Amino acid sequence: MIQINHVSKRFGELEAIKDVTFSVPKGSIYGLLGSNGAGKTTLMKMIAGIYKQNKGTITIDGEPIFENIKQKERIIFLPDALYFFPHTTIRQMADFYRHIYPKWNEERFYKMQELFPINMNQKIHRMSKGMQRQVAFWLTFSAMPDVLILDEPLDGLDAVMRQKVKNILFQDVAEREMTVVISSHNLFEVEDLCDRIGILHHGSLIIEKEIDNLKTNIHKVQVAFHGQAPSSFFQQMDVIYKEYRGSVLLCIVRGKEEEIIAHIQKHDPILFDLLPLTLEEIFIYEMGGKGYAIENILI
Amino acid sequence: MFDLDLRSRKPIYEQLIEKTKEMIIHDVLKPDEQLPSVRLLAKQLTINPNTIQKAYRELEREGYIYSIPGKGSFVANKKEAIYDEKVKQLEENILKLCQEAFYIGLKKEQIFSIVERAERAIRGGEEIDSN
Numbered sequence: 001m002i003q004i005n006h007v008s009k010r011f012g013e014l015e016a017i018k019d020v021t022f023s024v025p026k027g028s029i030y031g032l033l034g035s036n037g038a039g040k041t042t043l044m045k046m047i048a049g050i051y052k053q054n055k056g057t058i059t060i061d062g063e064p065i066f067e068n069i070k071q072k073e074r075i076i077f078l079p080d081a082l083y084f085f086p087h088t089t090i091r092q093m094a095d096f097y098r099h100i101y102p103k104w105n106e107e108r109f110y111k112m113q114e115l116f117p118i119n120m121n122q123k124i125h126r127m128s129k130g131m132q133r134q135v136a137f138w139l140t141f142s143a144m145p146d147v148l149i150l151d152e153p154l155d156g157l158d159a160v161m162r163q164k165v166k167n168i169l170f171q172d173v174a175e176r177e178m179t180v181v182i183s184s185h186n187l188f189e190v191e192d193l194c195d196r197i198g199i200l201h202h203g204s205l206i207i208e209k210e211i212d213n214l215k216t217n218i219h220k221v222q223v224a225f226h227g228q229a230p231s232s233f234f235q236q237m238d239v240i241y242k243e244y245r246g247s248v249l250l251c252i253v254r255g256k257e258e259e260i261i262a263h264i265q266k267h268d269p270i271l272f273d274l275l276p277l278t279l280e281e282i283f284i285y286e287m288g289g290k291g292y293a294i295e296n297i298l299i
Numbered sequence: 300m301f302d303l304d305l306r307s308r309k310p311i312y313e314q315l316i317e318k319t320k321e322m323i324i325h326d327v328l329k330p331d332e333q334l335p336s337v338r339l340l341a342k343q344l345t346i347n348p349n350t351i352q353k354a355y356r357e358l359e360r361e362g363y364i365y366s367i368p369g370k371g372s373f374v375a376n377k378k379e380a381i382y383d384e385k386v387k388q389l390e391e392n393i394l395k396l397c398q399e400a401f402y403i404g405l406k407k408e409q410i411f412s413i414v415e416r417a418e419r420a421i422r423g424g425e426e427i428d429s430n
Contacts, residue, residue, distance in 0.1 A: 029347055167345045174338040174348035192305055195349040212353060215310040270402070276308040 001026050002047060002147065002179060007056035009042055016042045017053070018203040024196070026061075027177035029169075031194030033184060038200040040183040041080060041151055047181060048077035048149050060147060073102055076145040080152050082136050090120040090135055094142065101143040109142035115164050130156045137165050141172070148172075150182045154189060166193065191279045199283070207283070214282055217254055223264060224248045224271040233267050241285050252277070252285050303344060311346060315354035323363055323374055324384055330376035334364060 002024040009017040017039050024030040034040050045051045046058055049065040049072055058065055065071050084093055098104040113120065116138045118127070124135055133156050140148065148169075154162050172178040184190050190197060191211070198208040218240075223229070224247050234242075238254040248271065253260055257274065264272055277285075303314050322328045337355065341348040355372055358364045362380050366372045400410055 028349060163345060167342065170341040170345060170348055171338070174341040192311060193347065195347055212310055212312040212350065216313070276310065276313075278308055 001061055002181070003057075003059045003062075004043075004047065005057045005059075007043075007046065007053045007058060009039075009046060009051060009053050016203055017046070019056070020200075020203075020205045021056075022198055022205060022208050024179055024181060026179050027173055028196060029173060029180040029182065029194045031182050031184060031190035031197040032200060033187065033190060033197055034200035035185060039203040040200055043200065044077065044149050044151055044181065044183060048072075048075060050077065073100070074146040075149065076101075076140050076143055076147075077149040078136055078140055078151065078153060080155075082132055084124045084132070084135075087123060087125065089123050090118065090138070093124060093135070093139060094120070097139050097143050101145070103144040105142055105144050108144070109138070112138050112141060115168070130158065130161070133157055134161060137168075141168055144176070146176075146178060148178055148180045150180065152183055152185075154184075169193075187280050187283070211279070215276060215279070217256065218277055218282060218285075219253050219255075219257060219260060220275045220277050220281065221251050221253050221260065221264065222248055222271070222273040222275075223251075223269045225267065225269055230267055233264075237263060252281075303346070312350050312354050312357075315346075315351060316357055319354070319358055320363060320384070324381050328374045330374050332374045333370075334372040334374065336371055 004020060004022055007017060007020050008015070020043065022030075032040050032043065042051065046053050047060075047065065049058075049068065052066050060071050060075070063071050065075070085096070088096075094109055098106065116134045118131060118134065118138075124132060127135065133153075137153075154165065157165065169178075169180065173180065182190065182193060194211060196208075196210050197214075198205050200206070225233075229249055237260065240252045240254060242249060242251040244250075261274060264274075303311060303318070305311070307314065319328070319334070328334070334355070335343070337348050337351045340346065340351050355364065355366070359366060359372070362377055363375055364372050365375050397410060
């Protein structure tokens with residue numbers, strides 16, 4: 001369990017993180033979203049114990065993480081820009097990891113050769129960007145971390161490799177209850193990866209929710225009537241947004257699917273469709289209500 | 300065993316629940332048959348195990364499956380619940396079709412005559428003619 005409590009961080013004049021509070025339960029995959037410069041990496045570096053926060057507390061399983069070697073042995077932070085020692089091979093890098101991480105699993109390291117088709121005696125700095133990322137995941141998964149912090153992890157991996165990496169990640173979550181924090185600026189990517197998400201904007205956490213709950217009680221309704229929509233139609237319905245497209249009324253409605261269907265059918269529509277929203281649409285409407293325009297937050 | 304549509308607007312969690320229910324209703328999964336474990340499904344489908352866990356919990360809450368600690372999840376023997384679900388599905392389909400029929404201008408009598416023809420076909424086994 002990672003607990004972040006009223007955390008702030010400033011760099012000189014810049015207030016990078018402002019009073020952020022959230023928690024990630026054990027065995028959960030948390031997606032941290034936000035545009036460039038929103039504070040994702042700063043926050044992740046604090047969770048990994050690389051930066052020290054100015055205010056607030058960050059604990060993993062109840063213990064503060066900063067300068068805590070015992071906790072850090074269980075954590076791996078995979079940064080956006082990877083770092084390997086100059087002129088090392090994968091094998092040499094693995095030997096280094098083995099000495100740092102007590103849970104290092106040599107057997108797993110060898111077994112994963114099947115997944116990552118790279119010769120382990122090759123020098124890492126000669127490899128392509130995508131291959132270097134594969135090496136990073138290979139080493140990370142072999143170190144068997146309890147907490148994994150990934151900054152834009154899938155950038156540079158091809159579709160097949162993404163699927164492989166996701167698969168191992170899910171297996172580790174299912175079997176060992178590994179806790180994962182993933183940052184991304186891509187909603188589609190986190191949608192089928194995470195169970196909870198938070199959105200950072202200018203250093204503040206503006207939305208924090210469970211993905212499935214986010215999607216279950218909100219619907220897109222397309223409906224048309226003979227003439228205007230009856231005024232009683234909008235009553236007893238939690239309409240977040242409405243818009244006429246010709247004679248078709250489009251609205252975003254909160255509530256239970258069956259109740260909405262029953263309510264709408266009472267008004268004899270000539271056309272009626274009810275669709276679930278995509279995650280992207282949910283944010284457009286949710287954040288529109290809070291005075292944010294989605295284009296400024298996500299790309 | 301499952302095949303999910305990751306591109307669909309429907310949440311994966313709902314798709315999992317619906318697919319499992321469908322398989323139970325259509326007897327693909329038999330009573331007391333063991334469902335695949337969360338681990339196995341996460342691996343096979345490359346889906347977040349927490350999503351699968353949640354879907355299983357919901358299915359258990361609705362009485363479609365039961366779980367034995369340490370052994371896994373099994374299909375419940377609930378003929379009545381399944382029958383009710385089938386009736387509900389049929390009702391919805393008939394309602395939708397009737398609405399469509401009214402919309403294009405069919406009269407109530409015409410729909411009733413279709414119902415009668417269906418009844419005759421089931422009872423007497425006679426051919427449905429176009430009249």
